[in-house]
Amino acid sequence: MIPALTIENLRKSYGNGFEALKGISLEVQQGDFFALLGPNGAGKSTTIGIICSLVSKTGGRVAVYGTDIDQDFPGAKKNIGIVPQEFNFNMFEKVFDIVVNQAGYYGLPLPLAAERAEKYLRELGLWDKRDVASRMLSGGMKRRLMIARALVHEPRLLILDEPTAGVDIEMRRSMWDFLKKLNAEGTTIILTTHYLEEAEALCRNIAIINHGEIVEHSSIKELVRRLHREVFILDCVESLPEVVSLEAFTVRRMDEHTLEVEVEKGQTINQVFDLLDDRGIRISSMRNRANRLEEMFVNLVEGAA
Amino acid sequence: MTLQEQYVAFMTILRKEVKRYLRIWTQTLLPSAITMSLYFVIFGSLIGSRIGEMDGFTYMQFVVPGLIMMAIVTNSYSNVVSSFFGSKFNHSVEELLVSPTPNYVILLGYVIGGVSRGLLVAIVVTLVSLFFTHLQIHNLLVVVAIVTMTSLLFALAGFINAVYANNFDDISIIPTFVLTPLIYLGGVFYSMDLLPPFWAAVSKLNPLVYVVNAFRYGVLGISDVSIWIAFGMIGLFTAIAWFYSMHLLNTGKRLRQ
Known part of the structure; x- marks a missing residue:
């Protein structure tokens, strides 16, 4: 055609x-x-x-x-x-x-x-x-x-x-x-x-x-598909402890009720939930930190600069 | 585009142009009627009565053809220059440039729009002049031909001015500093016979002399220059203006990046 x-x-x-x-x-x-x-x-x-x-x-x-x-x-x-x-x-x-x-x-x-x-x-x-x-x-x-x-x-x-x-x-x-x-x-x-x-x-x-x-x-x-990493923001129901760590994941405590978790290629979000569940942390909502394509775009444009 | 489609595109441009100047008729048609009425009253009736005859006609009869031609020249020119520059200024000219309309149709549409306003104003001014004097037509064919060719020439000149203009000042410079002096020195108000030989020869470099005299010949049967040379000059200038305008459109000068 x-x-x-x-x-x-x-x-x-x-x-x-x-x-x-x-x-x-x-x-x-x-x-x-x-x-x-x-x-x-x-x-x-x-x-x-x-x-x-x-x-x-x-x-x-x-x-x-x-x-x-x-x-x-x-x-x-x-x-x-x-x-x-x-x-x-x-x-x-x-x-x-x-x-x-x-x-x-x-x-x-x-x-x-x-x-x-x-x-x-x-x-x-x-x-x-x-x-x-x-x-x-x-x-x-x-x-x-x-x-x-x-x-x-x-x-x-x-x-x-x-x-x-x-x-x-x-x-x-x-x-x-x-x-x-x-x-x-x-x-x-x-x-x-x-x-x-x-x-x-x-x-x-x-x-x-x-x-x-x-x-x-x-x-x-x-x-x-080529994106290697996604960052999720999780809103927690209860107050979070001062230090939160999840094996194999990079986690940041943003404030008393918010966590930021990086999920690498090959990892699943289910693993994150399982680990949080083990620690008694309940999640009320979740969202992407940034538009995935936007991250890719910035990488490509900055890479070419 | 087929010929039928090109005709549709041409009529679309022409219709838009005519609608534009009719919509703002107080700015496009009325001023010429008022200005020419003042000329008729002041130069024709008040001053003209003291001047007496010129080339065998009353002064009023002598100036009327020149004044009608003056209205045709200024209106044909200003219609195209303001309309085309306006479409460049607000970028609506892009509507035409992105379309398959051939360049010669674009040019023809704008130019015939200007010609139509020139002719309409000519009719208005002629009707006004009938309140002041009796008009005869010596040669209708010459009148029609010279009016059409002149309005075509100055509509094309207006187009060229519009293409080169960068701002609204640029579209008033030529009419104010070139066109108006050439019209006033083109024999509208006097016969070349009144000038000393040197200035009479210099005047013959002014294209408006040929336009005014050829039209005066069509109306009164008198002219300071050869009618054939007048037609030849106007035809030559019109052809040059047409091909130069097409060159500007084809190369996209000042229209495309």
């Missing part, structure tokens, strides 16, 4: 000599939910900018559903929907007009454009706001407007550059549900995000980019 996105040896240098991309290569398969992660300035937005023609590449090859952007960029663009990081619509235009006009730029006749605009504005909960000037929308609504605008020509590849930045938790969750549904219906999705929890919850495959280079390109399951 032809990949949804193929990037080969992609390079971007600016006039001042700064190399934003140093020959990255990656492939995103059709139907995938793919995360592109990296710290600020790593090259994520440059990569996305090249794919959707807002940035000119210095070298390399990009193909969208087999269509090379150097040979047929308009053909490739028809398959792409882009949701940028910054709001990039006319704040004085009405919500409905913004979506309908975008459809027009893709050659959709007015009646079909209006039909599609209604469909996606309804799905994203913006139909009631269709006659409102876009500047009157809240931040979350503006982000949803950009998603509706990106979907109006029904692209096969949707690229979202930090779509949930600055969005409240409830709105973020509903956006996740919408994107999961869209992906289940067959749309390939590429997401850049700073919320690693988001990548872990939504995406199947991942690439981590740092200093213009891909430092990791695999499945999220594989990444998590």
